[in-house]
Amino acid sequence: MTHSQVSCSHCSLDSLCLPRGLSQSEINDISKVVKAHKTLQRGDFIYHEGDRFRGILAIKSGSAKLVANDAHGNEHIISILLPGELLGFDGLSTEHHGCAAIALETMMFCILPADSLEHLFQTLPGLTRELFRHTGEKFLEDRNQRVLSKRPAEERLAYFLISLSERLHRRGFSASEFKLSLTRQEIGNHLGLALETVSRLLKKFQDDGLIGVRHRFITLRNPSALRNILQARE
Amino acid sequence: MTHSQVSCSHCSLDSLCLPRGLSQSEINDISKVVKAHKTLQRGDFIYHEGDRFRGILAIKSGSAKLVANDAHGNEHIISILLPGELLGFDGLSTEHHGCAAIALETMMFCILPADSLEHLFQTLPGLTRELFRHTGEKFLEDRNQRVLSKRPAEERLAYFLISLSERLHRRGFSASEFKLSLTRQEIGNHLGLALETVSRLLKKFQDDGLIGVRHRFITLRNPSALRNILQARE
DNA sequence: CGTATTATTGACTCCATTCAAAGATAGTGG
DNA sequence: CCACTATCTTTGAATGGAGTCAATAATACG
Numbered sequence: 001m002t003h004s005q006v007s008c009s010h011c012s013l014d015s016l017c018l019p020r021g022l023s024q025s026e027i028n029d030i031s032k033v034v035k036a037h038k039t040l041q042r043g044d045f046i047y048h049e050g051d052r053f054r055g056i057l058a059i060k061s062g063s064a065k066l067v068a069n070d071a072h073g074n075e076h077i078i079s080i081l082l083p084g085e086l087l088g089f090d091g092l093s094t095e096h097h098g099c100a101a102i103a104l105e106t107m108m109f110c111i112l113p114a115d116s117l118e119h120l121f122q123t124l125p126g127l128t129r130e131l132f133r134h135t136g137e138k139f140l141e142d143r144n145q146r147v148l149s150k151r152p153a154e155e156r157l158a159y160f161l162i163s164l165s166e167r168l169h170r171r172g173f174s175a176s177e178f179k180l181s182l183t184r185q186e187i188g189n190h191l192g193l194a195l196e197t198v199s200r201l202l203k204k205f206q207d208d209g210l211i212g213v214r215h216r217f218i219t220l221r222n223p224s225a226l227r228n229i230l231q232a233r234e
Numbered sequence: 235m236t237h238s239q240v241s242c243s244h245c246s247l248d249s250l251c252l253p254r255g256l257s258q259s260e261i262n263d264i265s266k267v268v269k270a271h272k273t274l275q276r277g278d279f280i281y282h283e284g285d286r287f288r289g290i291l292a293i294k295s296g297s298a299k300l301v302a303n304d305a306h307g308n309e310h311i312i313s314i315l316l317p318g319e320l321l322g323f324d325g326l327s328t329e330h331h332g333c334a335a336i337a338l339e340t341m342m343f344c345i346l347p348a349d350s351l352e353h354l355f356q357t358l359p360g361l362t363r364e365l366f367r368h369t370g371e372k373f374l375e376d377r378n379q380r381v382l383s384k385r386p387a388e389e390r391l392a393y394f395l396i397s398l399s400e401r402l403h404r405r406g407f408s409a410s411e412f413k414l415s416l417t418r419q420e421i422g423n424h425l426g427l428a429l430e431t432v433s434r435l436l437k438k439f440q441d442d443g444l445i446g447v448r449h450r451f452i453t454l455r456n457p458s459a460l461r462n463i464l465q466a467r468e
Numbered sequence: 469c470g471t472a473t474t475a476t477t478g479a480c481t482c483c484a485t486t487c488a489a490a491g492a493t494a495g496t497g498g
Numbered sequence: 499c500c501a502c503t504a505t506c507t508t509t510g511a512a513t514g515g516a517g518t519c520a521a522t523a524a525t526a527c528g
Contacts, residue, residue, distance in 0.1 A: 068381055070381045071464060076384065078377055078380055089369070091370070092367065092370035093368070093370025093371045093374070098370075098374045098377055099377060118359055118363065121359055122356065122359050125355055128362055129355075131366070132326050132369075133326065134327070135366075135369045136323060136325070136326035136327025136328065138373070139332065140324065140328075142376050143302050143324070143333060145380070146312055146379070147310045149383040183474065184475060192383060193516075193517090194518075195474090195475080197515095198475095199477080200476085200516095203476080203477090215474095215524090230305060231306075386484090387483080387484065417505090417506065418506075418507065427485090428484070428485050429506090429507080430484090430485080430507090430508080433509080434484095434509080449492090449493075449506095
């Protein structure tokens with residue numbers, strides 16, 4: 001695990017990742033403590049459940065999943081993380097991670113080390129604000145997921161596709177074409193559906209002209225109709 | 235809405251609510267800005283969805299629910315808040331609340347005003363740590379809820395009762411006897427079940443000798459058997 | 469090229485919902 | 499204090515959406 005100094009000011013993700021609300025001098029201060037990590041491959045653990053909290057992480061490229069294990073030995077994919085998104089908050093309270101974070105494909109990330117957080121909070125009020133803003137965003141995301149968990153399968157999958165599209169677009173990727181880094185099984189797990197249901201619904205969406213499906217390549221052909229699935233219906 | 239100076243140092247909730255990880259002098263500093271609010275009745279709004287964020291709130295007595303509205307006009311009870319618990323985090327990122335908070339019974343709360351938060355973050359690093367610890371706890375709670383949402387109805391209700399019992403106990407109330415401040419409808423909404431299912435399962439738990447049900451009064455007769463519902467079974 | 473993993477599709481089953489109707493509780497005003 | 503009403507709860511019967519089981523097909527990988 002090689003650590004190396006990085007520059008937030010020149011990172012291709014600036015304004016997307018943490019620094020977006022900070023001044024130039026604040027970004028410079030953060031750059032001094034942020035460390036880059038080496039590349040991981042699909043299936044590699046970024047951290048395990050129970051690992052000591054090492055800091056807040058930012059994904060530079062690739063994607064990851066947060067996984068919790070229940071009392072029955074089943075895995076639960078809590079969330080999917082895309083480039084520019086932060087993770088590690090599940091270790092903030094107890095100093096130990098409450099979830100595992102696993103690479104979904106070849107990926108890179110930065111780390112804002114835990115031992116410099118307390119110092120940064122005092123010297124950079126903007127950082128504290130940014131982190132709180134972020135936790136607030138997580139809250140709203142959770143709220144949506146919670147609402148969604150009571151909705152029919154079709155709606156959950158539509159939301160998943162739209163959400164992925166929007167988040168990728170925000171990061172500069174195409175909003176209408178992307179490759180899923182998850183299996184049908186993983187999508188189903190994340191949405192609380194059987195993998196067969198995911199398969200059937202992707203087919204249905206394709207038959208209805210909403211999307212194109214080629215293996216894991218998804219094309220949004222009619223995004224507004226897809227969005228209507230979330231609004232329409234009693 | 236009357237505001238009045240309160241003393242965190244002499245609050246019956248100290249060590250339960252925010253101040254638990256803070257020094258005496260830090261608690262004194264917080265006391266200077268915390269304001270008490272007048273009593274609310276069941277159904278009263280603590281804040282509405284979309285309201286401007288006024289600060290972090292702590293429940294002194296009574297209980298409340300966080301409610302989100304979806305695109306279909308349905309309400310969703312995101313969480314239940316008991317004495318000593320904090321709310322308002324849904325407004326931290328956008329400056330506007332993403333949920334409504336509604337009293338479930340006669341209740342009182344304190345408020346840590348938004349406009350003093352930034353100042354406190356700089357002068358009281360311990361406060362920042364406590365708030366982050368709290369958001370981390372919320373994360374773990376959400377993780378549990380997420381896992382639970384894929385489990386059968388029986389397990390969800392068992393978890394709900396156990397969780398209520400533990401949280402009330404932590405606040406000095408009886409762990410084995412309590413009054414639900416929610417209707418069957420509200421419990422069902424919160425757990426993603428029909429109110430009829432909640433009614434049937436409470437009956438079943440009673441018939442199995444796990445609990446006693448008299449209207450909204452619940453007695454846990456066999457807590458460990460109730461807990462087994464969460465563990466046992468494939 | 470062969471093997472393991474992943475995806476599709478069909479048939480059957482079941483848990484929880486919905487619909488419906490009756491019963492209990494709490495609150496209100498005469 | 500009791501009758502009256504609105505709200506909440508219980509219970510039964512029927513329905514349906516998604517899960518499970520099973521077998522085949524397509525991809526990815528070594």
